[in-house]
Amino acid sequence: MKWNTLYSSRIDSMGHSDVAEMLKLAEQPEIISFAGGLPDPATFLLEEIKETFKEVLAQRGRDALGYGPTVGITPFREWLAEHMTQSGRPSKVDECLVTTGGIAALDLICKVLLDPGDIAIVGEPAYLAALHVIKSYQGRFAGVPLDDKGMQPDVLKSTLEDLRRESLRPKFIYLVPSFQNPSGVTLSEKRRKRIIEIAVEYNVPIIEDAAYRDLRFEGQAPPLLASLDPQNVIHINTFSKILNPGVRIGWVTAPQELIETLALAKQGQDQCSTTIGQYVALAFASKGLIERQKSRAVEIYRRKRDAMLAALENYFPTSAYWTKPQGGFYTWVTLPKEIDTEALLPRSIEDVSVAYGAGPSFYHNRSGKEHMRLCYSYVPDSQIEEGVRRLAHLVSEILVDTKY
Numbered sequence: 336m337k338w339n340t341l342y343s344s345r346i347d348s349m350g351h352s353d354v355a356e357m358l359k360l361a362e363q364p365e366i367i368s369f370a371g372g373l374p375d376p377a378t379f380l381l382e383e384i385k386e387t388f389k390e391v392l393a394q395r396g397r398d399a400l401g402y403g404p405t406v407g408i409t410p411f412r413e414w415l416a417e418h419m420t421q422s423g424r425p426s427k428v429d430e431c432l433v434t435t436g437g438i439a440a441l442d443l444i445c446k447v448l449l450d451p452g453d454i455a456i457v458g459e460p461a462y463l464a465a466l467h468v469i470k471s472y473q474g475r476f477a478g479v480p481l482d483d484k485g486m487q488p489d490v491l492k493s494t495l496e497d498l499r500r501e502s503l504r505p506k507f508i509y510l511v512p513s514f515q516n517p518s519g520v521t522l523s524e525k526r527r528k529r530i531i532e533i534a535v536e537y538n539v540p541i542i543e544d545a546a547y548r549d550l551r552f553e554g555q556a557p558p559l560l561a562s563l564d565p566q567n568v569i570h571i572n573t574f575s576k577i578l579n580p581g582v583r584i585g586w587v588t589a590p591q592e593l594i595e596t597l598a599l600a601k602q603g604q605d606q607c608s609t610t611i612g613q614y615v616a617l618a619f620a621s622k623g624l625i626e627r628q629k630s631r632a633v634e635i636y637r638r639k640r641d642a643m644l645a646a647l648e649n650y651f652p653t654s655a656y657w658t659k660p661q662g663g664f665y666t667w668v669t670l671p672k673e674i675d676t677e678a679l680l681p682r683s684i685e686d687v688s689v690a691y692g693a694g695p696s697f698y699h700n701r702s703g704k705e706h707m708r709l710c711y712s713y714v715p716d717s718q719i720e721e722g723v724r725r726l727a728h729l730v731s732e733i734l735v736d737t738k739y
C-alpha cells in the first residue's frame with residue numbers, strides 16, 4: 336500500500352517532527368543531550384510512588400483499573416478545584432477537567448476552537464509541541480516576540496490591531512508565562528495585567544500553560560493569568576514536571592461551559608484519562624508528597640541551572656548571550672548571525688557528541704537560526720560543563736572560520 340497517497344491534508348500541515356527527533360537523541364548514551372525537555376528521573380520519589388500504587392490498589396481494588404468518568408474522577412477534580420482556588424483562581428469542580436497530560440489539554444482546546452485557517456497568536460520562540468498541535472488542526476499563526484520579560488504587550492496590541500483591520504479575529508493567545516519553554520523567561524506582573532487588558536479589549540481568550548510554574552528556584556511568583564481574569568483565561572497544567580510524565584495526568588481549569596464542550600471532545604480523544612494515575616496523583620498530593628518532590632526537584636534543577644550558566648559564562652564567546660531563568664528547564668542562547676544552529680546540529684552531534692534544540696524548531700515559520708535551546712534538566716550534573724565546553728569550542732571555530 337502506498338500509504339502517503341491516503342494521508343489527510345493535516346499531515347502536510349504538521350511538517351516533520353522535531354519532538355520525536357529530540358527524544359531519540361536523549362536515548363543515545365554517547366551523546367550529551369541538551370535537546371529534550373525531560374525531567375531528571377532523580378526527582379521522582381520512587382519508593383513513595385511504589386508505596387502509593389500499592390495503597391491505591393489495596394484500597395480501590397479493581398475499580399482503580401477500570402474506565403473512569405470523561406471529566407476525571409470526582410475526588411481528584413475536587414482536589415484540583417481546591418488547588419486552583421489556593422493558587423488564586425477560585426474554582427468549582429465543574430470548572431476542572433482532567434486530561435492525559437498538558438499537551439493533550441492543548442490538543443482538546445484546539446479541537447474545540449480551531450477551524451482550518453483560524454489564527455492562533457503565540458509568543459515566540461514557542462513550545463514546539465504547541466506549534467505542532469496548532470498546525471495539526473491547520474491553524475495559522477501570528478507570532479508575537481518575547482524578550483527577557485516575556486511577551487511584549489505593545490507588539491501583541493499592534494498584531495491584534497493589524498488582524499482587526501483585516502477583519503480577522505484570532506481564536507486565542509497561547510502563552511507559557513512562567514519559565515517559558517524554550518526561552519526560560521517569565522512574564523512580569525505588569526505585563527500580565529496589560530496583556531489581560533489587551534485580550535479583553537480585543538475579545539480574545541488566553542491559554543495560560545503553566546507547566547513549569549511550580550519549579551521556581553528564587554524570587555516571588557507573579558499571579559496566575561487565570562487569577563487575574565478567570566472568565567477569559569483557559570488554564571492548562573500538568574503533573575509531568577512535579578510528579579512524573581509516566582502518570583500522564585494534566586488538567587484544564589476554565590469556565591464551566593467550555594469545560595463541558597472540552598469533555599465532549601475528549602470522548603473521541605481518549606474517553607477518560609488513566610484512572611489509577613488519577614488516584615495515585617491524588618494520594619500523592621494528599622500525603623504532601625508533591626510538595627516534597629517539588630522541593631527536591633527545585634534543589635536539583637537549581638544546581639543544574641547554576642552549572643549551565645557558569646559554563647556558558649566560562650566558555651561561550653562574548654558575542655553570545657543567553658537568558659538567566661529563575662526556574663524551569665531551559666536557557667535560550669543567541670549567537671551571532673553567522674551561526675546557523677540548524678545546519679550546525681548534525682556536526683555538533685557527529686563531531687563533539689552534543690545535541691541541543693535548534694532555534695527554528697521553536698518558530699512557526701522556522702526562523703530564529705541564530706538561537707539554540709539548552710535544556711539543563713536531564714543531563715547528569717557531571718556532563719553539563721563538558722557539554723557546554725565542547726559546544727562553545729565548535730561555535731568559536733565557526734566564528735573564526737567566518738572571520739566574525
Ligand SMILES: Cc1ncc(COP(=O)(O)O)c(C=O)c1O
Binds near residue numbers: 372
Ligand atoms: C510548555 C509545556 N507545556 C506542556 C507540556 C506538557 O507536558 P505533558 O503533556 O507531558 O503533560 C510541556 C512538556 O514539555 C511543556 O514544556
